[in-house]
Amino acid sequence: MSGTQRTSGQGTQSNLLNTQSESTKNKKPVERKHADEFSRYLGKDQEPPAESSPSAISKPGQASQAAKPVPDQVFMVNNMVNKNFHYVRDSRQFQTTDYWQTPEEMKQNMAGDCEDFALLKYQILQERGVSEDRLSLAYGKLNGEGHLITLYKDNEGHEHVLDNAASDIQTVEERDDLRVLVRFKMEDVSYGKDGWLKVLEKIRSRAD
Secondary structure (H helix, E strand, O other): OOOOOOOOOOOOOOOOOOOOOOOOOOOOOOHHOOOOHHHHOOOOOOOOOOOOHHHHHHHHOOOOHHHHOOOHHHHHHHHHHHHHHHEEHHHHHOOOOEEEEOOOHHHHEEEOOHHHHHHHHHHHHHHOOOOHHEEEEEEEEEEOOEEEEEEEEEEOEEEEEEEEOOOOEEOOOOOOEEEEEEEEOOOHOOOEEEEHHHHHHHHHHOOO
């Protein structure tokens, strides 16, 4: 999937980076220093620094500024992940066309592609108390190429795009370069190889 990065609340758990899933135990070791650097960036209470809000969002008169129903912590989590993690295609990182990392793997590796960014943002926002009713994952086309994002729904029902390929947050309607095709929840996700095909199977099985 696409998503090469163009620019690069309060915490609820102090051990955000210390949980390792079963799926990571059999993988080759990663350098712990990267996770430690991210942990220090988050700080003791996992509060991103004030300067993490992207300037593209804070400028008066822009569409994303008018859509203030998005909480500050959503802006901060989006920008924090975009700035501190590197975009790497699955073919390079895992030598396969499609591999979905768990959020714990992503935190360890400090790199991934678009779905890894989206899944990590979703998990962090949930841990910080954002209702799952407001969150969804979405597959679509970014300039014609497959792409995965996180969506945040405000009180008016507008969906705001958290995208590793964009520094600001805009509504789906404002993103002329993005066409959303399928929405789903974290519970639909299966990690590992061929993650997208597994998601499609779950969605289709519910429709039958």
